[in-house]
Amino acid sequence: MESLKIHKIIKTVKGDIKITGSKSESNRLLVLQQFYPNLKIENVSNSDDSRLMQKALESTGNEINIGHAGTAMRFLTAYFSVKENAKIVLTGSHRMKNRPIKILVDALRDLGAKIDYLEKDGYPPLSIEGKKLTKDFVEIDGNISSQYISALLLIAPTLKNGLQLKFKGEITSVPYIKMTLTLLAELGVDLTWDGDSISIHPKPIIEDKTVIVESDWSSASYYYSLCALSPNSEIKLSAYKKASLQGDAVLASIYKNLGVDTSFKEHSILLKNTGNLNASKLMNLNLIGAPDIAQTIVVTCFGLGMECYLTGLHTLKIKETDRLVALKNEIEKLGGEVFITNETLHLKSSKKIKENVSIATYDDHRMAMAFAPLALKTSIIIEEANVVSKSYPTFWEDFKKVTT
Structure with missing residues (x-):
């Protein structure tokens, strides 16, 4: 798979996904x-x-x-x-x-x-x-x-x-x-x-x-993003536990402010879009303990037309790519406005998202998966879509399960 075009998703996101171990x-x-x-x-x-x-x-x-x-x-x-x-x-x-x-x-x-x-x-x-x-x-x-x-x-x-x-x-x-x-x-x-x-x-x-091994919370982030961008959505993810060892488990509290409620079951979590979102509010977060979910959060806020200011991101410059530069490049192609330093990212709120933009993935699995949920707002093209295999080989099949 090279480039993958995702047509604008018009259905409510619903489904049940089992995610591989962390x-x-x-x-x-x-x-x-x-x-x-x-x-x-x-x-x-x-x-x-x-x-x-x-x-x-x-x-x-x-x-x-x-x-x-x-x-x-x-x-x-x-x-x-x-x-x-x-x-x-x-x-x-x-x-x-x-x-x-x-x-x-x-x-x-x-x-x-x-x-x-x-x-x-x-x-x-x-x-x-x-x-x-x-x-x-x-x-x-x-x-x-x-x-x-x-x-x-x-x-x-x-x-x-x-x-x-x-x-x-x-x-x-x-x-x-x-x-x-x-x-x-x-x-x-x-x-x-x-x-x-x-x-x-x-x-x-x-x-x-x-x-x-508990399932991977970083991989769960893309479903949180889908839920936040899809009114009335509901996704069950397994296998997760409330007393997690993973820093990215902070997703549950972060996404509560983005309109997603998390219910912990015996071996799973249920995500529901509550509609409780204050899109005028600035999302201000220090992600020093969970930098891998930064891309997902930035794209979610962009899709919701929200402003966000993230700090604690200095390690993102030495990942698969310089993730701060990559985020700035791709969001600005979509019509957004992003300001970065060596450890911060400031996304200004955006009213309109450009259609059919081709998103470069920079050999970075998280770029491909973080931008995919934007298909709830507009048709989008993900370049080198197979890069997801680095952390989540079945991502596109699972994505399709809850969006079609």
Whole structure:
């Protein structure tokens, strides 16, 4: 599938969708399963990223190419650093070779890891020789991608002396760090988070354990957007729980202000458009703990003719694309007005949306899925629509189920 034209949707959105397991939870558990083979995982994500992670972890080759999968690049850098006798080259797509990894490599080198850059200093591809790491203290900036921090935390219980990780400055993306620590605690790892320090004790073996991965909240965001843009809509999504580990679960409270009510059932959520929307009100949000839903929220507000001001978005510049620039480009093609800085986005309210605009997706799955719900307002074309497979391979089939 290259470009996909979606004709203006005139029916009320209704349906029942089962969403694959969380990519974030799955990728953390897949790494942990390598250390603890008696860990069983159910409802693993069927995303490209998780399949690439599985393939890389099972690889017997000397070179591993993880394409656009940023999480895999970070987690595998740490994993292969502690895999004794491993000698591998970790590489990726052209975009991946321009995504920084120096902060993580520096931290791993501080612990004694042997990692070399093969091309540009501070960027993949990397040459890694796995070895036993005995140092147990590392200091790292708190104001960085949580994936660097989680990569270190995932290997921590396997280190001979465990790990004390000390943060410098403000800590961002806290929900993702908490997710990693909660999963470790579920496996019986002894740990503490006290102020600016996390201490993790060694845990060479665990008891037999089965973990069921909760469905992905980032993927749920596109149905929240559909509901917000479709009066009287109602969508059931499974499998979700109220006590979620995922930062993107804040969708339920954010979208209440956009006219969508969330009811938690035993293993599902029911989304309903309540019509309670104040379109004149500015949507002002700090998304530091949930940056992956920024694109969805901006497009929803644009479709509703609302103004929004989002902060805490500094990590979006180093994702699959510079998501702030991409959002500005595409919304302005549709007739909107967007102002961005390195960490904020301000969308002005817009009265009219242009028809049949072709949306560039920039090799970014979230651009394709975030803009799709605008078809409730106007016919739209999504370029390179297959890019959704990175996190949600069945998105277009599921989208069709609730909109036709």
